[in-house]
Amino acid sequence: MASSSSSPIKDAKVLMVGAGGIGCELLKTLALSGFSDIHIIDMDTIEVSNLNRQFLFRQSHVGQSKAKVARDAVLKFRPHINITSYHANVKGPDFNVDFFKQFNVVLNGLDNLDARRHVNRLCLAADVPLVESGTTGFLGQVTVHVKGRTECYECQPKPAPKTYPVCTITSTPSKFVHCIVWAKDLLFSKLFGDKNQDNDLNVRSSDAASSSKNVDDIFEHSKDEDITQYGRKIFDHVFGYNIELALSNEETWKNRNRPKPIYSKDVLSDELAKQNGNLDNDNASGDGLSVSAMASLGMKNPQDIWSLKENSRILLEALRLFFTKREKEIGNLSFDKDDQLAVEFVTAAANIRAASFGIPLHSLFEAKGIAGNIVHAVATTNAVIAGLIVIEAIKVLKNDIKSYRMTYCLEHPSRNMLLMPVEPFEPNKSCYVCSESPILLEINTNRSKLKDVVEKIIKAKLGMSLPLIMNASNLLYEAGDIEDDMVAIYNANLEKVLAELPSPVTGGTMLTVEDFQQELKCNINIKHREEFDEEKEPDGMVLSGWTQPVSAAENEDKSVSNGANTSDNNDEIGIVSPLKKRKLPDDSDKSNTTDDARHNKQLQVIDDEDDLVMLDGDLDGFKKRRVS
């Protein structure tokens, strides 16, 4: 197995998607193992926080293409192999099925669900085996996907991003993360984001309607209003008045600790005036991201937990800096974890709210991690996972099907194992991606528009980016590069309800939906239904027969997620869901199984502490395959 001269490796043409944490390790290990024709795609550029583990990159490379720098670095110790780098998005049109077909195996080191699904579909369409991977902290996994042999990446449901009920965020926070979501998605957006966007900041149990107009005026900053006055007004409104208002609803606090209103005068007394006097001659330059409230208040350590007073000072100073140094951006800002001033504002606001609700305060460092959905990452796990990817890739190239394994890298050993191999599962026969099983859409065909189906189902749930929709042989809609006269027709169709389309869609219709780039085609059977439960079926339609994300919502209420953690991480894995239990098939050697009764079972429950984390959620898979 070890020989680097064996031809399946040397002759193989492999595609790596991702040149980040796993990618750097993988490219190195592939090169050392004798691979000599490697193509690597990554759209990202190098950042300082990558350097602790992406060892092919140096400080001097910050800002450059990851794929290109990784290639150059590996060629230094393996000068005679071919590495082709692409500084591009794998979802781009150049990387179509024909492009994928030239490879013997595709190796993923990606950081988000969206790209993983896309690559999965292209690998299926091109019939190229895929080795998929992910890590977070000390945990990681490697899986093998071969069309028709093993399950595809989408055969099992993936955990959806964690979401929280709106009322928990707006009225009854009990954890620090609730305060962060409030500070980031409500307060920060309200003050600095798009004014036209819906915002639940003022939605409260009872009298929201009567006060809402008045409330909107409070957040509006008029040109001649003194910024310090404005800041204290906002402070008193959201941390004082709003809490008083919430307290008046006795029902809410029957079984909860009552929050305490906080007013700026109680926290800051009169020293604010003095402080602001000094701030007028601060030396913060006007160039966007370098403005910092911590710097102008002389605070250095992001690991410190600030007092309520310090948080209040940071909040008001951050607000002042936004309005004085970054005025042009106001109205267009969205929270960005690399925006120091935004992180300072959100940390301070979340901490003041936490203080109000008796929740422990957190440092800026911690708050940034929570607010930015920053995935924990260390070099060692990536190195281990990259080694395991190469081992699977070699098996795939040798067509050694019986030896394929999915491997989990664990933090705490299970049955003495830190690296636990499991036999891959068979394809899920009802997977709409890798089998051709139709899906069922229940919908009110007299009320729902084609647009609703495209946005809520075809794009959001089926993950297609450039869909084409047919009813029998009639084309209803096509996205992408099409002629102008057709665009007008399709746009008109989008606004029509289903039953009134040129070729009407009613109960019993079968729609064919295709994405040519992904070469994915599926059939949707339409079933007409009059009524939908607004609470439980907010889309006004129900899709079944597809692999649904495992919902991490705390209840069925309307909910808020903590940012888009499927797309904007710059780390190795996008989707992580902590689970209390999981089940793995026992692959122990039967002839040796004598020592413990538990080992004789087909399956064993691993009931560890609640820090055991399942990656990329194969939870349902394990449940379904449970054998008693």
Added chain:
Amino acid sequence: MDGEELTAQETALYDRQIRVWGADAQRRLSKAHVLVYGMKGTIAEFCKNIVLAGVGSLTLIDDRMVTEEVLSSNFLIPPDENVYSGKTIAQLCCNSLKDFNPMVRVSVEKGDLSSFDVEFFSKFDVVVVSCCSLSAKKLANAKCRKASKRVAFYAVDCRDSSGEIFVDLQDYKYSKKKMEETIECHLNYPSFEDALSVPWRALHRRMSKLYFAMRVIEKFEDIEGRSAGEVSNADLSNVLKLKRELCTSQSLNESHVPDTLLERLVTDTTEFPPVCAVIGGILGQEVIKAISGKGDPLKNFFYFDASDGKGVIEDISDSNAGK
């Protein structure tokens, strides 16, 4: 730990890993001194990992000159004769590692493992040895144990597509998170010599076959006066003969040490790069745990074999013999 704070530069560079192990662990790492002996591919991987993690210093020892075999699995050495001629492996690796993280002091020492005394080992918090004989491992481990402070000792051996890690943390106290609280734990490790003296028949029946296979080959090299890894297919019949003798004297059924496994380990002694990555990664993680005093360390052997994909921990110590 004293309250010295991480610099802004450290916080920015180590952001993602501080989120895994905490700022206090990062401070301890930055004060730790690590020694490695024998720069094969697995150790190159390990060095990369702990230099990236930000240890205080790393000292390398390997006086050998570059050979084809060394180049095959060590990505720290550029395969350019103009660069590597006249320099030892340790010197070449040192130059590459310095680049990975300017905040870590990487340096070179010269000499044979057996020539270093207790005082020398006392300068380090962690000692990792590889490519050395049974007696050299025992001796180095014993010297680390005699040091005035605790020196964590690790021995690594990779052959073909499998590898072994031995860990001796002596009397080791650490903390770990259990649910919401932090609990204090205590482990007592045997020395390499004491672990090896545990009778084979006393070990549990699912013991990794690699443990026995490694002992047979190690013993064979020791008897024959070979250096580590200096075996070939020509030795197979003698290795199998030794296996039978050892199994008989230890009252162990020979099926626990399959001939096919020994054949694999004897035939191909060169390292397999993916296994270097796995073993070097696990070793890096363990050393980081031992330095930071956080999380369950492995006790006291670890095995990985690419042929079955399992990464297994085996506890081989007296107190555990009856298991």
